Amino acid sequence: MSRGKVVALVLTLALFVGMSFVLAGTDLGLGETIHSIPFMDGASGGLNHAVFETYGPVLLVLASLMFGAILGGVYLSKEDDLE
Numbered sequence: 001m002s003r004g005k006v007v008a009l010v011l012t013l014a015l016f017v018g019m020s021f022v023l024a025g026t027d028l029g030l031g032e033t034i035h036s037i038p039f040m041d042g043a044s045g046g047l048n049h050a051v052f053e054t055y056g057p058v059l060l061v062l063a064s065l066m067f068g069a070i071l072g073g074v075y076l077s078k079e080d081d082l083e
Contacts, residue, residue: 015064015065015068018061019061019065022057022058022060022061023058023061025057026054026055026057026058027054
């Protein structure tokens with residue numbers, strides 16, 4: 001196994017562990033009933049508050065995963081040129 005593959009495996013495992021801790025520590029409110037989407041329901045009850053305050057850590061993890069997927073796609077597309 002090459003050094004690059006070992007580094008990629010370690011980083012993937014670290015990201016998975018970090019994502020697991022964030023998801024385990026976030027109250028997703030799965031037991032609550034949703035009646036409507038509160039888009040403009042005051043300063044602390046709107047959709048923007050729910051997305052950025054309540055689910056902020058989950059949003060950051062998903063953004064990191066998407067960024068890593070983009071970088072991985074660029075790396076894989078350029079891999080043939082490097083060898």
